[in-house]
Amino acid sequence: MFVLRAFTVLVLAGIPAFAGQGGRPKAEPRANKHPGEQMLMNLSQMTPEEREKALSRLPPAQRANIEKRIEKFQTLPPAQQERQLDRLQRLNALPPQRQQQVRRSMRALQDLPQDRKKAINQEVRRLSRMPEDDRQNYLNSDEFHKRFSPDEQKIVGDIAEITPTR
Amino acid sequence: MNCPLQTEETDLLLDYSAGRLDAARAAALTQHMEQCAACAAFRTEQTAVWNALDLWEPAPVSMDFNRRLWQRIDAAAAAPWYQSLRDSLRFTNWKPAIPLAAAVIVIAAGFLLDHPGQQARTPEPGVSVTNVSLREADQVEQTLDDIQLLQQLDAVPSNTGNSKTM
Numbered sequence: 001m002f003v004l005r006a007f008t009v010l011v012l013a014g015i016p017a018f019a020g021q022g023g024r025p026k027a028e029p030r031a032n033k034h035p036g037e038q039m040l041m042n043l044s045q046m047t048p049e050e051r052e053k054a055l056s057r058l059p060p061a062q063r064a065n066i067e068k069r070i071e072k073f074q075t076l077p078p079a080q081q082e083r084q085l086d087r088l089q090r091l092n093a094l095p096p097q098r099q100q101q102v103r104r105s106m107r108a109l110q111d112l113p114q115d116r117k118k119a120i121n122q123e124v125r126r127l128s129r130m131p132e133d134d135r136q137n138y139l140n141s142d143e144f145h146k147r148f149s150p151d152e153q154k155i156v157g158d159i160a161e162i163t164p165t166r
Numbered sequence: 167m168n169c170p171l172q173t174e175e176t177d178l179l180l181d182y183s184a185g186r187l188d189a190a191r192a193a194a195l196t197q198h199m200e201q202c203a204a205c206a207a208f209r210t211e212q213t214a215v216w217n218a219l220d221l222w223e224p225a226p227v228s229m230d231f232n233r234r235l236w237q238r239i240d241a242a243a244a245a246p247w248y249q250s251l252r253d254s255l256r257f258t259n260w261k262p263a264i265p266l267a268a269a270v271i272v273i274a275a276g277f278l279l280d281h282p283g284q285q286a287r288t289p290e291p292g293v294s295v296t297n298v299s300l301r302e303a304d305q306v307e308q309t310l311d312d313i314q315l316l317q318q319l320d321a322v323p324s325n326t327g328n329s330k331t332m
Contacts, residue, residue, distance in 0.1 A: 036305030039298065043306065054296060058303050066303060069310045080320055087316045088309065106315040121319065159319065 034092035037085075044070050090162040105158035108151065120156055123148070127160040135160065167198045171205060179205060183212030 033041070043051055043066070051070070055063040073081065091099055109117060123144075127135050138144055139157055148156060170178045181187050182195050199206040228234075253259075298306070 034305075034309065035302070036307075036309035039302050039306050040309045043298070054298050055303070057297050058300065062303055062307070066306055066310070069307075069314075073310070073313060076317075083320065084313050084316045087319070088312055091312060091316075103312070103315060106318065110315075110318060117318075124319070162316075163319075 033089070037088055037092055040070070044074060086164055087162045090164070094161070102158045102162060105155040109155050109159070112152075112155075116152065119148070120152060120159070123156050124159050124163055127156070128163045128165050130165070132165070135165075167194050169198065169202055169205060170195070171202075171208065176208075179208050180212065183209055183216060 043054060046054060048067075051067060052063075055066060058066070073084075076084070091102055094102065109120060112120070127138065130138060139153070139160075144156075145153065170176060178187070178191075178195065182192060187195065195205075199209060
């Protein structure tokens with residue numbers, strides 16, 4: 001009986017620590033969401049019927065397009081969805097002009113040969129593992145400048161800006 | 167002599183009543199009790215208790231006590247399994263487990279509160295989801311365009327080989 005009571009007390013005493021240091025890292029709150037991001041989140045959390053009703057005032061083509069793309073996004077693995085939304089939030093947090101620069105870089109990446117896409121992707125991942133100071137130093141280094149053209153350097157820098165550090 | 171009741175030396179009175187005091191102190195206390203009604207009353211009550219204890223005799227054990235005891239032990243050992251199960255499920259047997267069960271419930275509730283399921287997500291407040299306006303639809307499409315651009319970052323496989331400029 002004493003052992004049971006002692007165990008119970010220990011378990012209850014451990015709850016605050018358990019709750020405060022859980023294995024799952026707390027997701028950072030997404031405050032002040034971009035209106036489009038907020039609306040997309042709301043739509044993606046609806047049932048198809050609710051979504052159809054919410055989009056009912058739109059032209060049929062636009063409505064179908066939005067529904068199709070939301071459904072496509074929902075087919076992605078949850079981790080990938082989370083990653084996209086994280087980058088999207090970082091993109092929307094930038095000043096409007098900077099957002100447009102990053103979008104231009106992402107479009108430019110689409111047009112690059114496959115091997116250069118791979119190289120840039122690898123570089124972005126490498127940068128994501130660096131502390132912020134090291135990342136800036138590396139982006140200004142001769143090593144980086146030798147490995148990538150000026151346009152590629154810009155793409156790497158822009159994408160790295162919306163890529164979370166690990 | 168100081169009154170033992172006033173000095174809270176009731177042990178002295180108890181020893182006196184039990185006849186454990188030496189002759190000198192017993193005589194002093196007897197003399198005190200001739201003048202102290204409270205101590206005299208205490209002695210009278212204690213004497214009555216001792217007398218009652220002297221008169222008490224435990225009830226004799228019946229001749230077949232041991233035989234009936236062994237019969238009950240044998241009967242319990244030979245009881246069918248369902249009777250043993252019923253006995254083990256009695257509430258009194260599980261009473262010590264109640265604190266543990268309560269602790270488990272508290273932990274489970276805390277875990278569920280800390281890890282809400284995705285199905286439990288509800289649209290975030292602040293944005294109307296009943297009817298999406300044209301402007302909002304444009305914002306959603308812009309966001310979906312951004313997500314499409316961001317998806318290529320996951321679609322581009324990393325390359326373990328090094329890169330080459332241009």
